[in-house]
Amino acid sequence: MKPLENIKLRVNSDLHDKLPTKWKRIGNVLIIDLENLADDKKRGIAEIYADELNVKTVIQKRKVSGELRKPEKVDLLYGTKTITEISEYGIKYRLDLSEIMWSPGNTGWRSALAGPEKVIDFYSFDKPRTIIDYFAGIGYFALQMARGYPKAKIIAIDKNPKAIEYLTTNVKENNIENVEIINDDCRNVKLKADVIHLGYIGNTIDFLEHTHSCLNENGIAVFHEAYRNNWLGFKSRSDWGSIPTKFSDLMKIKGFVVEKFERVKFYGPSTSHIIATLRKN
Numbered sequence: 529m530k531p532l533e534n535i536k537l538r539v540n541s542d543l544h545d546k547l548p549t550k551w552k553r554i555g556n557v558l559i560i561d562l563e564n565l566a567d568d569k570k571r572g573i574a575e576i577y578a579d580e581l582n583v584k585t586v587i588q589k590r591k592v593s594g595e596l597r598k599p600e601k602v603d604l605l606y607g608t609k610t611i612t613e614i615s616e617y618g619i620k621y622r623l624d625l626s627e628i629m630w631s632p633g634n635t636g637w638r639s640a641l642a643g644p645e646k647v648i649d650f651y652s653f654d655k656p657r658t659i660i661d662y663f664a665g666i667g668y669f670a671l672q673m674a675r676g677y678p679k680a681k682i683i684a685i686d687k688n689p690k691a692i693e694y695l696t697t698n699v700k701e702n703n704i705e706n707v708e709i710i711n712d713d714c715r716n717v718k719l720k721a722d723v724i725h726l727g728y729i730g731n732t733i734d735f736l737e738h739t740h741s742c743l744n745e746n747g748i749a750v751f752h753e754a755y756r757n758n759w760l761g762f763k764s765r766s767d768w769g770s771i772p773t774k775f776s777d778l779m780k781i782k783g784f785v786v787e788k789f790e791r792v793k794f795y796g797p798s799t800s801h802i803i804a805t806l807r808k809n
């Protein structure tokens with residue numbers, strides 16, 4: 529039986545239409561929306577979800593906002609611990625979900641050289657000596673790149689001291705030795721690299737000028753961003769095999785040639801999270 533069917537067997541039928549049918553399980557923590565339920569019912573229902581889905585903690589789904597992508601205030605519905613651990617493609621990530629975001633939709637795309645062919649294609653670099661991750665967070669991408677390129681130095685930068693705390697732990701816990709950590713705004717760091725990774729969504733383009741000035745000749749920027757499908761000119765699935773002209777033109781102004789372009793995931797009904805390989809020219 530599916531978990532929701534089991535949950536329904538344990539909940540009064542007058543509440544069935546208020547039960548969430550979707551949730552995110554991140555390590556030992558479940559993120560769920562119980563806002564439809566009366567306050568005095570939330571804890572009991574959260575406990576049933578925890579039991580059926582085998583997690584220790586349940587928290588109310590909230591928006592992740594601001595430059596540092598911090599979750600808005602955290603409502604613990606059941607349990608006490610918001611620190612959890614996730615294993616993905618051979619890397620263990622520890623983080624506190626009350627302080628830091630985790631995007632389940634990026635699973636696979638964080639795997640660098642350890643995952644699907646499509647991802648390997650975007651994360652294959654020719655003997656890089658230095659790779660800089662400008663928005664390293666807790667090491668989402670940096671740890672996999674460090675493992676994939678043991679001879680390269682990975683410089684992982686993040687502005688948020690909390691993320692840096694977990695990044696430091698995660699580097700140690702995974703016995704990774706080729707990561708240097710910097711707690712600063714990436715625009716204050718003027719170090720040069722063969723590859724610069726921009727794993728950010730919102731205004732990634734604002735970081736391209738700095739990226740361009742820090743890339744070695746012929747260097748590569750791995751660019752993540754979200755665009756409206758309309759703007760990209762993509763109507764059907766088959767359009768996704770090409771590089772949108774509008775995007776290429778925009779990148780040309782910034783001094784880059786677009787070599788590869790792909791959708792990572794849907795980001796709302798009419799928007800897509802994309803990844804692109806940009807070559808400095």
Ligand SMILES: C[S@@+](CC[C@H](N)C(=O)[O-])C[C@H]1O[C@@H](n2cnc3c(N)ncnc32)[C@H](O)[C@@H]1O
Pocket residue numbers: 595596597629630631634638662663664665666668685686687688691712713714715727728729
């Ligand atoms: C949370 S990550 C993005 C999510 C990630 N790509 C994933 O797979 O889940 C974004 C990170 O960028 C950091 N950040 C935002 N602006 C920054 C800046 N100007 N310089 C350095 N780090 C920054 C935030 O602190 C945050 O940790």
